[in-house]
Each structure stands twice: as structure tokens, then as C-alpha cells.
Amino acid sequence: MGCREVLPKRTLIRIVRNPQGVQVDRTGKLAGRGAYLHDRKSCWDKGLKGPLSHALKTTLTEEERDMLSAFAATLLTSGDQADGSLSTERQADGG
Numbered sequence: 001m002g003c004r005e006v007l008p009k010r011t012l013i014r015i016v017r018n019p020q021g022v023q024v025d026r027t028g029k030l031a032g033r034g035a036y037l038h039d040r041k042s043c044w045d046k047g048l049k050g051p052l053s054h055a056l057k058t059t060l061t062e063e064e065r066d067m068l069s070a071f072a073a074t075l076l077t078s079g080d081q082a083d084g085s086l087s088t089e090r091q092a093d094g095g
Contacts, residue, residue, distance in 0.1 A: 005038065012036035015068065017056040022064040024071050033057060044072035 014025040018032030025034065035055035037043050048068060053060050060068070 007038065009036060011039075013039055015052065015056065017058050022056060022058065022060060022068070024068070039075055041072050041075040044068070044075060048072070 009028070014028045014030075014034045014036055016023060016025040016030045016032040016034045018030060023030070028034075033056055035047075035052055037047050037052070048060075048065065052068075
């Protein structure tokens with residue numbers, strides 16, 4: 001949703017809206033209206049600007065937005081590798 005890149009559902013993180021509110025669904029099995037984002041911070045940043053609210057057909061509360069932003073802060077930036085090293089293009093840029 002954030003970057004519009006298509007990947008298998010199992011590789012994405014599901015966010016769900018149910019009667020308890022909006023929450024991250026790491027299992028992908030919670031009942032409720034769901035939306036999917038990549039496990040990259042840049043996708044979450046884009047999604048939190050509006051597309052996520054639209055996909056979940058709700059207005060995110062400040063508390064929900066803060067919780068999702070905090071979760072996004074734990075994710076890799078798009079140029080980082082899972083092992084913590086920088087990608088080759090970021091190394092060449094001095095990033």
C-alpha cells in the first residue's frame with residue numbers, strides 16, 4: 001500500500017481494524033478489516049500519510065497513529081540489509 005509494490009502476502013505485515021481498534025497483526029489471522037504493508041520503514045511512512053486510513057475505512061486516532069509510528073521505527077530503512085550492513089549503493093554514497 002505504501003510503495004504499491006506487489007509481493008506475496010506472507011512477506012507483508014498486516015494491520016487490522018476490529019472492534020478493539022487498529023493494531024499490527026503479525027499472525028495475519030486476527031478478524032477484522034486488514035491492510036498490508038512491507039516490512040520497510042519507508043512504506044509505513046507513506047502508508048501513515050493517508051492510504052492506510054483509507055484502506056482500513058477508518059480515521060486513525062492519535063494513539064493508533066503513535067503506536068503504528070513506533071512500530072514502523074523498529075523496521076529497516078529501505079537501504080539497510082537484514083544483517084545490519086548497508087546496501088552497496090548506500091556504501092558508495094557514504095550513507
